[in-house]
Amino acid sequence: xxxxxxxxxAIALIELVGLVLTYLRPGKPRGSxxxxxxxxxxxxxxxLPNSVTAFVRGKFYLCRLEDGGFLALSRKCTxxxxxxxxxxxxxxxxxxxxxxxxxxxxxxISPPAPRPLDAFAVSIENNVVKVNTHRPIxxxxxxxxxxxYPKKA
Amino acid sequence: MRPAQQNxxxxxxxxxxxxxxxxxxxxxxxxxxxxxxxRHFFNTLILHFRPRVVPERTxxxxxxxxxxGMAVVLVFMLMGTGLLLKFAYEPFPGRAYDSIVRLQNDVxxxxxxxxxxxxxxxxxxxxxxxxxxRVSFTGAFHPPRQFNWIFGLSLFVTVLLSNFTGYLLPWDQxxxxxxxxxxxxxxxxxxxxxxxxxxxxGGPEIGPATLSNFYAIHTAILPGCIIxxxxxHFWRVRKAGGLVxxxxxxxxxxxxxxxxxxxxxxxxxxxxxxxxxxxxxLVLSVVLNAPLEAKANPGLSPNPTKAPWYFMGFQEMLLxxxxxxxxxxxxxxxxxxxxxxxxxxxxETTPGVWFVSSKGRRMALTGAVAGLIxxxxxxxxxxxxxxxxxxxxxxxxxxxxxxxxxxxILVGIWGFYSIMKRRYGASKEETVQMVFVFCLTAFLILTVxxxxxxxxxxxxxxx
Numbered sequence: 001x002x003x004x005x006x007x008x009x010a011i012a013l014i015e016l017v018g019l020v021l022t023y024l025r026p027g028k029p030r031g032s033x034x035x036x037x038x039x040x041x042x043x044x045x046x047x048l049p050n051s052v053t054a055f056v057r058g059k060f061y062l063c064r065l066e067d068g069g070f071l072a073l074s075r076k077c078t079x080x081x082x083x084x085x086x087x088x089x090x091x092x093x094x095x096x097x098x099x100x101x102x103x104x105x106x107x108x109i110s111p112p113a114p115r116p117l118d119a120f121a122v123s124i125e126n127n128v129v130k131v132n133t134h135r136p137i138x139x140x141x142x143x144x145x146x147x148x149y150p151k152k153a
Numbered sequence: 154m155r156p157a158q159q160n161x162x163x164x165x166x167x168x169x170x171x172x173x174x175x176x177x178x179x180x181x182x183x184x185x186x187x188x189x190x191x192r193h194f195f196n197t198l199i200l201h202f203r204p205r206v207v208p209e210r211t212x213x214x215x216x217x218x219x220x221x222g223m224a225v226v227l228v229f230m231l232m233g234t235g236l237l238l239k240f241a242y243e244p245f246p247g248r249a250y251d252s253i254v255r256l257q258n259d260v261x262x263x264x265x266x267x268x269x270x271x272x273x274x275x276x277x278x279x280x281x282x283x284x285x286x287r288v289s290f291t292g293a294f295h296p297p298r299q300f301n302w303i304f305g306l307s308l309f310v311t312v313l314l315s316n317f318t319g320y321l322l323p324w325d326q327x328x329x330x331x332x333x334x335x336x337x338x339x340x341x342x343x344x345x346x347x348x349x350x351x352x353x354x355g356g357p358e359i360g361p362a363t364l365s366n367f368y369a370i371h372t373a374i375l376p377g378c379i380i381x382x383x384x385x386h387f388w389r390v391r392k393a394g395g396l397v398x399x400x401x402x403x404x405x406x407x408x409x410x411x412x413x414x415x416x417x418x419x420x421x422x423x424x425x426x427x428x429x430x431x432x433x434x435l436v437l438s439v440v441l442n443a444p445l446e447a448k449a450n451p452g453l454s455p456n457p458t459k460a461p462w463y464f465m466g467f468q469e470m471l472l473x474x475x476x477x478x479x480x481x482x483x484x485x486x487x488x489x490x491x492x493x494x495x496x497x498x499x500x501e502t503t504p505g506v507w508f509v510s511s512k513g514r515r516m517a518l519t520g521a522v523a524g525l526i527x528x529x530x531x532x533x534x535x536x537x538x539x540x541x542x543x544x545x546x547x548x549x550x551x552x553x554x555x556x557x558x559x560x561x562i563l564v565g566i567w568g569f570y571s572i573m574k575r576r577y578g579a580s581k582e583e584t585v586q587m588v589f590v591f592c593l594t595a596f597l598i599l600t601v602x603x604x605x606x607x608x609x610x611x612x613x614x615x616x
Contacts (some may be wrong), residue, residue, distance in 0.1 A: 026355040026362055056452055075452075079476070080337030082330065082454040096456030097334055098471060099611045111542065112471065114550065 037134035041072075044127050044150045052086045052104060058133045060120055061086060061093075063104050069147030072131040073106045074118035084117070093117065105142045115140055122148040196416050204395065206412040207419050211396040216291070219426035220284035226427045227277040228383070230434065231315075232376060234270040242322065244368040246361050249324040250448045257445070264442060271443030272434055274316050278463055281312050289589065290517075292504040292582070293397040294495040301389035302495045306488075308382045311375055313463060318371035320461050321364065329449035330458040332367075333359055338467075341476040359451075402503075402510045457611055465603030466596045472611060473535050475555035482559065487592070494589070499582045513583040516573065520587040523569065524594025531562075532602060536613055566591070 039058040047053060047064040054061055054075070063071045073093075077084050082097035092109055093102040101109040106117035118136035122129065127150065139146070167175075175182035178194060210216075241256040241263060243249055256263040285305065288294060294302040321332040336359065339350040355362025390396070398407050460468045470479035508514040541553040566588060574584045608614030 024352070026351060059452075080334040080471075082333060082337075082458055083452055084454075096454045096609075097330070097458040097611070098468075111550065111554070112476065114476065 037132060039131045039133055041129040041131055044124065044129060047129070050104075052088070054086060055131075058131060060131060060133060062122075062129065062131065063106075065104060065147065067147075069149050070122045070124070070129055071105065071147055072120040072122045072133075073102075074120065074136045076118065076136075077113060078115050078117060079113045106139075107142045116142060119146060124148055124150050199416060199420060203415050203419065204391065205415060207395055207415050208398065209411050209413045209418075210399055210407060212413070212418060212422065213399055214422070216399045217396065218283070218287060219423070220280055220287055222423050222426050223280045223430050224277060224284060225383070226430055227273045227280060228379060230273045230431070231270060231277065234266050234273065235372065235376070237266050238270055239372060244322070244364050246324060246364055246449075249322065249364065253323050253325075253445060265438055268438035268441065268443050269434060272437050272441070274319060276434065277312055278316055281309055285309060286593075289494070290508055290586075291397055291399070292502060292506065292509060295499070295502040295504045296495075297393045298389070298397070298504075299495040301386060301393065303492060304382055304386045304389060306491055308379065308386060311378050311382060315371060315375045315379070316463060317461065318367045318375065321367045322371065323445055324364065324449050325446040326449055326453075326455055327444065327446045329359065329451070330454055331460050332363070333454075334458060334468075335460055335464065336363075338471075338476065338480045341480050343477070343481065397505045399507075400505045402506050402514075404506075406505065456609055457607060459603070459607070462600070462604050466600040469532075469599040469603040469607075473532070474558065475550050477551060478555040478559055482555070487596075490592075494585070497581070497585065500580065502582060509580075509583050509586055512577060512579060513586055516577055516579060516583050516587040517590045519573065520590035521594045524591045524598065527565075527591075528595040528598040529602075532599075532613075 039055060039060075041047075041053075041055065041062050047062060047070070049064050049068050050066045052061050052063045059075055061073045061075060063073060065071065075083050077095040077097065077100055079095065079098055079100050082095050084093040084095045084100075084102065086092075087094050091104060093106075095101065095113070098112055100111060100113035102113070102117050103109055106119065108116060116139050118138055120136060121132040123132070124130070180194070180197070238256075241252060241260060243252040253267070256267060258264075288302070288305065317335065321328045336350055336354055339353065340346045342349065351357065353363070353366060354360075355366050400407055459465070467479060467484065470483060473479070474483070503509050506513075508517050535558075539558075541557050542550060545553045545557070569591065570584055570588050573579065573587060574581075577583070579587075602613075605616040606613055
């Protein structure tokens with residue numbers, strides 16, 4: 001009889017813990033449905049090759065490499081999440097927190113960052129560059145296929 | 154004849170106030186002929202919490218330095234001022250900072266209350282750390298106090314977490330970025346790290362959910378844990394028969410018979426320590442304001458961005474190790490070592506003697522000096538010379554920036570242990586203490602380096 005009560009008590013406890021954990025689970029962040037996360041960066045010609053443009057609201061950098069390919073990089077350092085500023089004179093992203101540095105393609109120049117900057121999906125429609133900031137893409141290294149080129153007119 | 158009236162005075166003849174008073178404290182009514190007053194009442198109340206007598210030797214101030222008592226006083230001050238702050242503070246990202254500014258500028262004594270809370274919190278960390286040192290160096294973790302060491306360590310972690318969760322609440326630049334990097338650290342815990350981080354932040358990034366989480370944890374969960382743990386901590390002190398008996402090296406354990414009444418001998422000393430402490434905090438809070446920087450700006454990390462000062466040791470390790478090692482493996486090793494200290498098998502123990510013995514004192518000094526030399530040397534070498542990542546390229550940085558350097562350090566510590574043990578012909582207790590002092594010094598130096606010797610972009614710099 002005592003064991004029965006103990007068992008029932010244990011089940012009740014497990015239920016209670018489950019209930020509390022479910023209650024505490026983080027919900028969807030407010031105002032982040034899929035539709036609102038595609039940012040129109042602007043016309044292709046606005047971005048010169050070998051340039052980096054910051055988008056404060058979308059929290060990303062739009063990089064145009066020397067060969068004209070587009071790449072959208074998250075501004076979050078992959079080490080511990082600080083915001084990395086673009087140093088135009090030195091042509092690198094330098095994290096103020098622990099000294100990580102990345103080049104224009106998001107590749108690591110100096111550690112402690114464990115992986116390149118996360119990227120966002122870029123698409124070009126009707127000569128307008130669009131960036132989907134819904135989900136950052138984690139990468140282990142830069143791949144040329146990730147670049148998006150405008151169609152030759 | 155009603156038997157109840159034998160013990161109680163004839164109530165009809167008493168004033169209303171007396172009758173109410175007796176209904177609250179029936180003890181006062183039992184002997185109305187010789188009322189012993191409120192002093193007696195308070196004394197009996199105190200003796201519910203404290204022993205009737207204490208060994209005279211344990212009253213010596215230099216045994217405890219009053220540190221445990223100070224910690225209790227600070228906890229109560231924090232709870233008092235924390236409750237007051239709850240009336241002014243609004244836990245929403247858009248309003249938290251403004252509510253703090255309003256508290257400081259428009260509320261009478263608002264700034265003072267915040268200062269007291271801030272300085273008490275920082276001082277509490279220092280006090281519990283010193284208390285931890287006192288307990289370890291007087292050997293007050295040997296049986297029957299083994300498990301109270303664990304309670305103490307848990308309290309230390311809880312106090313650390315309280316400080317940390319409170320750090321975010323003002324929502325200024327300092328708070329926002331310190332919490333960003335500290336919660337960013339969670340991601341490196343293997344398997345479950347990303348999930349825990351998501352839970353603590355209440356989403357992928359720091360935002361409203363993070364603030365309400367931290368607010369609930371800081372103002373309800375952690376204070377609750379602290380009260381419960383404190384109760385157990387004190388209960389175990391009582392069960393161990395009070396404090397460890399102080400004695401000199403080579404002296405036999407004294408008997409517990411020479412006791413004195415707790416009131417007034419112990420209580421008076423405690424009250425003096427408490428009053429001096431409260432007065433010092435008040436003075437400090439009038440003179441020095443708690444820092445408040447610009448409102449949090451998620452787009453701009455200040456340079457340098459630093460963790461709170463008590464996490465600087467780990468931040469410094471981050472600059473030298475792969476994050477998995479700096480934030481998970483090494484802290485886990487430290488915690489494991491601390492927990493196992495009272496459970497190691499010591500052939501003989503010397504509780505109550507400062508630093509175990511005369512030889513123990515010399516060895517502790519050796520450990521401190523070795524730590525004082527080895528740590529800065531290690532930091533400088535790693536900054537300018539050693540570069541396992543470049544020397545052994547082509548393997549994961551987990552190996553060349555984690556396993557390999559840590560292996561070198563652990564082998565070094567083990568070598569230090571065995572060489573010193575043989576050279577001094579020392580007991581296990583003495584040698585373990587020496588390694589403990591060495592690691593402690595190393596951690597303190599890492600912390601000091603992080604606080605004062607790291608400048609822009611975390612380069613080494615003079616303060």
